[in-house]
Amino acid sequence: EAQVTQNPRYLITVTGKKLTVTCSQNMNHEYMSWYRQDPGLGLRQIYYSMNVEVTDKGDVPEGYKVSRKEKRNFPLILESPSPNQTSLYFCASRTGNSPLHFGNGTRLTVT
């Protein structure tokens, strides 16, 4: 089944403790992206990748890192999480002009 898989679905952590949210897609898509969703703000793009080894900042990249060493994986790294990064995170992928396919989301709480 074609899908975007994110892990974990839920994560509670403390300020400053490094964490990684994994994202994997099995559709051979070139483009992958991370969004965060906050009430009243919709989805805002954090980082995106047009292909392997190519990553670019989105609209809200501060405090996040990504890597794209393989086509299928696009992990989101928070080196030193802070409470303002408490949010619902979505990974997505697409090819060409096809619609974005989304993962089921990761709800992160930073205390």
Next chain:
Amino acid sequence: GEDVEQSLFLSVREGDSSVINCTYTDSSSTYLYWYKQEPGAGLQLLTYIFSNMDMKQDQRLTVLLNKKDKHLSLRIADTQTGDSAIYFCAESPLHGSSNTGKLIFGQGTTLQVKP
């Protein structure tokens, strides 16, 4: 700049039609999308329309695009309680002649369907 605006809330009675409106700013957008998000779930693509079309119908869903006014709407006929969700409008702007792949989302419209 790139901006997509939606009203935040819509309440309808079961069986009525729902119309969710969206305005966008980037006239270069080639595709415009509607996504649905049910509680605790990810975003599910509902439908999309190419920018050279005025209307697209898919079963109970009708999308209208007014490119001159940069206005997009989603009509749901015979709205059911299972349609209760958040609906996001999104545009896919070009940068130069390239499609970067980025989608710009509105804030989302919460649709409440009363029995």
